[in-house]
Amino acid sequence: MTFRAIRADKTDAGQDVKLVEMDESELMEGDVTIRVTHSTVNYKDGLALSGKSLVIRRFPMVLGVDLAGIVESSRRSDFAPGDKVILTGHGLSETHYGGYAEKARVNGDWLVKAPDGLTLAEAMAIGTAGFTAMLALMAIEHQDLTPSSGPALVTGAAGGVGSMAISLLADEGWRVIASTGRRSETAYLKALGADEIIDRATLSAPGKPLGKEQWAAGVDSVGSTTLANVLAQTRYGGAVAACGLAGGMDLPTTVAPFILRGVSLLGIDSVHCPKERRLEAWRRLALDLDRDKLATMTRTIPLAEVFDAGARILKGETRGRLVVTIG
Numbered sequence: 223m224t225f226r227a228i229r230a231d232k233t234d235a236g237q238d239v240k241l242v243e244m245d246e247s248e249l250m251e252g253d254v255t256i257r258v259t260h261s262t263v264n265y266k267d268g269l270a271l272s273g274k275s276l277v278i279r280r281f282p283m284v285l286g287v288d289l290a291g292i293v294e295s296s297r298r299s300d301f302a303p304g305d306k307v308i309l310t311g312h313g314l315s316e317t318h319y320g321g322y323a324e325k326a327r328v329n330g331d332w333l334v335k336a337p338d339g340l341t342l343a344e345a346m347a348i349g350t351a352g353f354t355a356m357l358a359l360m361a362i363e364h365q366d367l368t369p370s371s372g373p374a375l376v377t378g379a380a381g382g383v384g385s386m387a388i389s390l391l392a393d394e395g396w397r398v399i400a401s402t403g404r405r406s407e408t409a410y411l412k413a414l415g416a417d418e419i420i421d422r423a424t425l426s427a428p429g430k431p432l433g434k435e436q437w438a439a440g441v442d443s444v445g446s447t448t449l450a451n452v453l454a455q456t457r458y459g460g461a462v463a464a465c466g467l468a469g470g471m472d473l474p475t476t477v478a479p480f481i482l483r484g485v486s487l488l489g490i491d492s493v494h495c496p497k498e499r500r501l502e503a504w505r506r507l508a509l510d511l512d513r514d515k516l517a518t519m520t521r522t523i524p525l526a527e528v529f530d531a532g533a534r535i536l537k538g539e540t541r542g543r544l545v546v547t548i549g
């Protein structure tokens with residue numbers, strides 16, 4: 223049986239990423255085989271699709287960090303043919319064949335059954351980005367911060383993690399400040415629940431170690447100087463969840479926010495997130511996420527269009543979430 227996949231191969235010139243036909247015998251080791259129905263385009267997918275990044279750690283590699291689909295066969299007692307399953311992270315597109323393929327064979331420990339009431343397309347509209355935004359919200363709540371603590375700032379607001387974070391925070395009752403480089407997306411961000419829009423330029427230039435206390439919580443997708451400024455303007459006892467590096471991997475901060483204001487910097491990793499927290503995040507996403515807002519932030523594309531979408535996400539030109547139909 224053959225199936226279509228987007229595969230990266232190592233060449234003398236670097237990496238060759240293209241749509242190919244593969245044989246089922248080429249699938250990697252695993253105890254559950256899945257007919258993939260949907261995947262997504264995340265920032266990390268853009269990096270892998272570019273053929274220039276270090277995301278891929280073995281070749282050949284099928285790309286796509288997320289997948290959703292239906293179990294075809296299973297050697298485990300906890301998954302049976304016909305089960306609807308979701309997989310985000312766990313090294314897909316890095317060390318294990320990912321979701322841009324009509325078939326996947328994976329370790330069942332990585333899988334989550336799609337919660338009741340959530341379609342596979344919706345699960346991928348959420349994808350790693352939405353899952354990460356929920357992990358960030360849970361980490362902030364774990365600090366005993368609530369909407370009464372003060373507003374929450376979301377950077378990279380019109381992106382995938384940002385859009386999801388705005389929607390989740392607003393629906394939990396937070397006053398949300400959205401930082402974006404795209405003023406043209408004001409109406410979109412307000413429809414997701416943002417109360418105030420600020421220009422990302424106000425956070426991107428080097429600032430003072432401490433600034434005026436503005437927000438009690440933050441969800442940051444940008445990193446670098448932006449994250450340093452977000453920390454410097456976080457209220458006493460507040461917390462910022464660091465999710466991404468769209469603006470850079472460095473963090474030119476000082477210890478001032480931590481030792482003078484008791485601010486916490488919360489690290490968010492979606493790839494190796496332990497199963498218990500993973501299940502809790504998906505349970506809450508299925509219960510709490512406003513489906514109309516999810517539809518507002520989602521566009522659906524066929525597999526062949528992921529190359530273009532990957533290039534655009536790296537340039538910060540995509541809005542919200544992209545679902546890829548596979549099977």
Ligand SMILES: NC(=O)c1ccc[n+]([C@@H]2O[C@H](COP(=O)([O-])OP(=O)(O)OC[C@H]3O[C@@H](n4cnc5c(N)ncnc54)[C@H](OP(=O)(O)O)[C@@H]3O)[C@@H](O)[C@H]2O)c1
Pocket residue numbers: 263264265266350351354377378379380381382383384401402403404422443444448464465466467468469470490491492493535536537538539540542
């Ligand atoms: N920790 C984890 O497990 C995890 C999981 C998912 C994603 N991530 C990371 O989180 C980040 C966002 O991922 P995503 O899928 O949401 O990507 P995305 O859809 O491209 O969103 C990123 C947003 O950041 C803003 N941005 C882009 N370039 C920027 C720059 N140079 N300076 C300042 N802002 C910039 C843009 O928002 P505006 O146009 O609104 O300004 C853009 O839409 C990425 O770095 C990704 O690798 C990490």
